[in-house]
Amino acid sequence: MYGNAYIDPNEKANSIVAGEDPEKLAEFEARISKGEKIEPKDWMPKEYRKQLIRMIEQHAHSEIIGALPEGTWITRAPGFQRKLALMAKVQDEVGHAQLLYSAAETLGKSREAMINDLITGKSKYSNVFNYPAFEWADACIIAWLIDAGAIINQVANAKGSYGPYCRALDRICTEESFHLKYGHDAVVTLATGTPYQRKMVQDALTRWWPPIMHFFGPSDKISQHTEILMKWKVKMASNDDMRQQYLNMYVPKIWDLGLTLPDPNLKKNEETGKWDYTEPDWEEFKRVINGDGPCNAERLAVRRNAEERGRWVREALKTADTKYIVPLA
Amino acid sequence: MNTPAIKELLYKMADDLLIIGHRHSEWTGLGPILEEDISFSSMAQDKIGQSQALFQLLHQLGEPDADTNAFTRNANQFYNAQFAELPNEEYDFSTVRHFLYDHADQLRFEMLAHSSYEPLAKLARKVKGELKYHVFHANTWMVKLAQGTEESKARMQTALSNAWNYALGMFEESKFEKELIAAKIFEGEAALKTKWIQAITPFIEKAGLKLPPEKEWNPVYGGRKNFHTEHLDPLVKEMGEVFRVEPASQW
Numbered sequence: 001m002y003g004n005a006y007i008d009p010n011e012k013a014n015s016i017v018a019g020e021d022p023e024k025l026a027e028f029e030a031r032i033s034k035g036e037k038i039e040p041k042d043w044m045p046k047e048y049r050k051q052l053i054r055m056i057e058q059h060a061h062s063e064i065i066g067a068l069p070e071g072t073w074i075t076r077a078p079g080f081q082r083k084l085a086l087m088a089k090v091q092d093e094v095g096h097a098q099l100l101y102s103a104a105e106t107l108g109k110s111r112e113a114m115i116n117d118l119i120t121g122k123s124k125y126s127n128v129f130n131y132p133a134f135e136w137a138d139a140c141i142i143a144w145l146i147d148a149g150a151i152i153n154q155v156a157n158a159k160g161s162y163g164p165y166c167r168a169l170d171r172i173c174t175e176e177s178f179h180l181k182y183g184h185d186a187v188v189t190l191a192t193g194t195p196y197q198r199k200m201v202q203d204a205l206t207r208w209w210p211p212i213m214h215f216f217g218p219s220d221k222i223s224q225h226t227e228i229l230m231k232w233k234v235k236m237a238s239n240d241d242m243r244q245q246y247l248n249m250y251v252p253k254i255w256d257l258g259l260t261l262p263d264p265n266l267k268k269n270e271e272t273g274k275w276d277y278t279e280p281d282w283e284e285f286k287r288v289i290n291g292d293g294p295c296n297a298e299r300l301a302v303r304r305n306a307e308e309r310g311r312w313v314r315e316a317l318k319t320a321d322t323k324y325i326v327p328l329a
Numbered sequence: 330m331n332t333p334a335i336k337e338l339l340y341k342m343a344d345d346l347l348i349i350g351h352r353h354s355e356w357t358g359l360g361p362i363l364e365e366d367i368s369f370s371s372m373a374q375d376k377i378g379q380s381q382a383l384f385q386l387l388h389q390l391g392e393p394d395a396d397t398n399a400f401t402r403n404a405n406q407f408y409n410a411q412f413a414e415l416p417n418e419e420y421d422f423s424t425v426r427h428f429l430y431d432h433a434d435q436l437r438f439e440m441l442a443h444s445s446y447e448p449l450a451k452l453a454r455k456v457k458g459e460l461k462y463h464v465f466h467a468n469t470w471m472v473k474l475a476q477g478t479e480e481s482k483a484r485m486q487t488a489l490s491n492a493w494n495y496a497l498g499m500f501e502e503s504k505f506e507k508e509l510i511a512a513k514i515f516e517g518e519a520a521l522k523t524k525w526i527q528a529i530t531p532f533i534e535k536a537g538l539k540l541p542p543e544k545e546w547n548p549v550y551g552g553r554k555n556f557h558t559e560h561l562d563p564l565v566k567e568m569g570e571v572f573r574v575e576p577a578s579q580w
Contacts, residue, residue, distance in 0.1 A: 316473065
């Protein structure tokens with residue numbers, strides 16, 4: 001699963017490279033343009049480090065928060081096969097969080113500090129997880145269509161410039177491809193099932209379509225900031241390009257199942273080769289990302305509670321000679 | 330072949346694994362550290378997979394298919410020990426239960442690897458390999474937490490004291506006990522309990538914990554005869570919530 005790192009379009013761009021050594025910066029940029037990976041001990045601009053920490057951290061948070069809406073269906077999954085597969089899938093997501101926190105730690109922020117920023121609401125996670133999974137079919141739609149979006153984003157980011165993040169993503173993408181198969185199979189089973197099952201999956205799809213359209217984020221403003229992040233291979237594709245790629249790959253598959261999407265304007269434009277759609281409600285996106293979604297408070301409360309309940313365990317693991325060690329990634 | 334005796338044996342094992350697997354899975358997303366979240370999920374998958382394999386053996390003996398059997402019975406039709414159904418509470422109780430249960434489970438499957446009932450013996454030989462890791466995990470965490478801080482030590486001792494009589498309830502004997510032993514299907518609960526106490530004692534000592542004095546041992550029986558605590562009914566209803574809407578459908 002995935003976190004679409006949200007880059008604030010209003011952030012000031014003028015200070016991005018201020019104060020950086022021009023020679024080192026040129027060398028750094030030359031390495032990236034040659035396709036070399038940047039490793040933890042290499043020189044890097046402050047802004048590169050900052051953006052990567054933010055992005056990887058958001059991604060890691062999305063994995064553990066994303067485990068919650070799906071995790072609630074583990075105990076209710078219908079039948080052994082689904083139960084076992086869903087458990088394995090959510091376990092993978094938590095494992096992804098572990099990999100990603102380690103990758104972010106190589107840039108100088110501890111896992112503890114990141115989790116602290118998550119539970120105090122300082123850092124973000126993917127907006128989709130602020131929506132509830134009402135029924136079993138919602139968990140199936142998440143496993144197929146949210147993971148599908150995640151794969152598009154992660155495959156792009158895996159070609160980025162920071163070595164530890166790319167390596168984590170390569171591994172994550174392999175596992176995600178199994179999630180996608182599981183999710184697709186679960187949705188196909190419902191969509192080709194009884195009238196009750198078909199209605200359940202259609203309702204879930206209708207509920208999830210707006211968050212799915214929000215998934216890749218609003219159109220990127222062409223700013224100096226995004227241009228530099230693309231040059232540094234921190235941001236690998238524009239939000240609109242990823243959304244188009246997604247629609248191109250998945251809308252036909254959804255329609256093939258006889259399901260409908262709640263957007264009368266959704267169609268492939270023969271002239272442009274691109275998908276036309278109704279612009280999703282970006283005001284709602286902003287509202288939700290800033291904390292006012294249906295589940296924001298609940299998700300953070302659950303996470304805070306887990307941290308609180310686990311504190312004595314973590315304390316018990318510390319010994320007098322416990323030292324902080326940056327993970328190898 | 331004494332089919333009713335074998336069925337009873339398979340039911341209690343399948344239900345123990347299903348219910349404890351369900352409890353372990355409730356830690357998903359909520360563990361004290363990510364690594365433990367992953368561990369409990371991994372063990373839960375093994376338990377539920379083993380449970381499914383036992384339900385498949387039951388199906389071969391004429392019982393309903395595994396899904397129907399596991400997901401449509403009511404709480405008063407379950408054969409698990411009450412120990413398995415108790416809520417997770419905090420990580421202390423969950424770890425203690427995991428330790429006490431997995432030692433018993435490993436020994437049970439080791440015994441059954443020599444069972445005269447070949448389908449079960451075959452399964453047991455496979456399962457005991459998986460259980461080795463569960464027991465290793467349990468031993469490590471029992472000792473680590475019991476030797477951590479004053480708080481963790483006190484928590485682990487309280488959890489062990491609270492769990493003990495329920496854990497003894499795992500060894501509630503079957504009305505077929507003598508037949509099972511005579512037919513060399515299973516060596517019996519009493520023999521298992523003796524081995525279990527020998528197995529857990531060194532770790533409890535290493536952890537610096539104490540078992541309740543033997544005169545206070547008072548096993549909580551009933552689970553094997555379908556008597557359960559108030560905690561099982563909501564668990565079973567939750568587990569079957571989706572499946573029961575249309576039990577005949579493919580899900």
